[in-house]
Amino acid sequence: MKPAPFTYHDPTSAAEVAELLGRLDNSRLLAGGQSLMPLMNFRYVVVDHLIDLNGVGELAYIRREGPRLALGAMTRQRDLEFSPEIAAASPIILEALGQVGHRQTRNRGTFGGSLCHLDPSAELANIALLHDAELEILSRDGSRRTSMGEFAKGFMTPDLGEGEFLAGASFAAWPQGHGWAFEEFSRRRGDFAIVASGVLLTLDSAGAIDRAAIALSGVGPIPVRLAEAESALKGQTPGHEACRAAAIAASRIEAMEDAQVGAKYRRHLARILTYRALERAGARARRLSE
Amino acid sequence: MTDRWRIRLKVNGKEYEREIETRLNLADFLRHELLLTGTHVGCEHGVCGACTVLVDGQSLRSCLMLAVQAAGKEIATVEGLGDPENLHPLQAAFREHHGLQCGYCTPGMLMTLVEFLRDHPDPDEAEVREAISGNLCRCTGYQGIVDAALAAAASLRENPLKG
Structure with a gap:
């Protein structure tokens, strides 16, 4: 089984990528290949030009920039998983990554590839939305910035125009001592999640929630934040009542339905997983503040 | 063209x-x-x-x-990895512990475990199961493979590979 014929390009700089992408018709970028290669093997995707990003070193980085964490689009999931900067700044990323495929796919799969493929249940898209990631988009005409919320335009559809590509993303790390938890359910470990819920929170000196973020993926066609539930949590102690209220909000978002998983079941999972994630994040924050 | x-x-x-x-x-x-x-x-x-x-x-x-x-x-x-006269410790352990039947998944299992044991020389059973979670075996079941991986880990700790 092999892809339909294409012309292969191996640029070594982002400028070269922008130039090729702007010039070549029916071209596609190849990042880690863990989604695009199967699609090409099946010939669901047939391209005239394949532009391989694997030689573009400047797109692979993990940088701490003051309070922000910057990740290059071609950073391997494995490199995130083993990064001391990530472990220190945002340990939820490690918990989420442990559920992204398997070692063999994380060795190859990239951060940006996952954001652009934008599978509705992708852990890294959830993580980017949860952190209000700011994305850097390049093209022959220059660069622009957008938020993860804007970028996730629709079902597996990133907001990328003709000739545009994702260069990287950055987000503000939450303060030391924040609580976090990533909960997902999949039929077998390493499979695509059916639903996942990511939670970040901070507590004030009285032990009440000061700030909370909740991102759900796999429920609707794109990952979503529970903005109302997040603001409702402010000032509450992270106990049963608070978890229950957020869980109910999670169960009320519109859910997709397919041959395997009904909408009702997705909403059920959203409720249970959000409760658990919030409960664990709260317990963590309490422990860290003691 | x-x-x-x-x-x-x-x-x-x-x-x-x-x-x-x-x-x-x-x-x-x-x-x-x-x-x-x-x-x-x-x-x-x-x-x-x-x-x-x-x-x-x-x-x-x-x-x-x-x-x-x-x-x-x-x-x-x-x-x-090795040859019939001189099996790699993982291959020897697979033979010893019935880690294969038809052998179709075996090369993938072995290469996965070579990397895993290199990075995690003293794993527990749960870690081994996690390590091979991306490799499907449809005949012997996984127990023999897990036993073999744990035995190979012990043998490699005792006699590390040269070079």
């Missing part, structure tokens, strides 16, 4: 140079161009793990990498 590139790479320490179609994946390249048929091809879309090889020391699914992307890299396949 067919897009063909000339590539050079090392497989199990040996240099090769071939002219290939750019759409050829690494698994098919190893099997059809180099006649190294130890690497098995199962699902061809990155689910079964049978085609796992090491590229520059990291395990990956060779059906999801183009051969042209392997230019300049060092590949390790099951052929490089």
Whole structure:
């Protein structure tokens, strides 16, 4: 089984990528290949030009920039998983990554590839939305910035125009001592999640929630934040009542339905997983503040 | 017109140079161009793990990498592990603990575990199960494979590989 014929390009700089992408018709970028290669093997995707990003070193980085964490689009999931900067700044990323495929796919799969493929249940898209990631988009005409919320335009559809590509993303790390938890359910470990819920929170000196973020993926066609539930949590102690209220909000978002998983079941999972994630994040924050 | 590139790479320490179609994946390249048929091809879309090889020391699914992307890299396949007279400790443990029946998944299991035991020399059973979670076996079940991996880990701790 092999892809339909294409012309292969191996640029070594982002400028070269922008130039090729702007010039070549029916071209596609190849990042880690863990989604695009199967699609090409099946010939669901047939391209005239394949532009391989694997030689573009400047797109692979993990940088701490003051309070922000910057990740290059071609950073391997494995490199995130083993990064001391990530472990220190945002340990939820490690918990989420442990559920992204398997070692063999994380060795190859990239951060940006996952954001652009934008599978509705992708852990890294959830993580980017949860952190209000700011994305850097390049093209022959220059660069622009957008938020993860804007970028996730629709079902597996990133907001990328003709000739545009994702260069990287950055987000503000939450303060030391924040609580976090990533909960997902999949039929077998390493499979695509059916639903996942990511939670970040901070507590004030009285032990009440000061700030909370909740991102759900796999429920609707794109990952979503529970903005109302997040603001409702402010000032509450992270106990049963608070978890229950957020869980109910999670169960009320519109859910997709397919041959395997009904909408009702997705909403059920959203409720249970959000409760658990919030409960664990709260317990963590309490422990860290003691 | 067919897009063909000339590539050079090392497989199990040996240099090769071939002219290939750019759409050829690494698994098919190893099997059809180099006649190294130890690497098995199962699902061809990155689910079964049978085609796992090491590229520059990291395990990956060779059906999801183009051969042209392997230019300049060092590949390790099951052929490089041992031979019938001189089995790699993992291979010896698989034989000892009935870690295979039909053998189809075995090369992928072995290459996955080579990387895993290199990075985690003293794993517990849960860690071994996690490590092989991306490799499907449809006949012996996983118990023999897990037993073999734990036995090989112990044997490698006692007698580390030379070189």
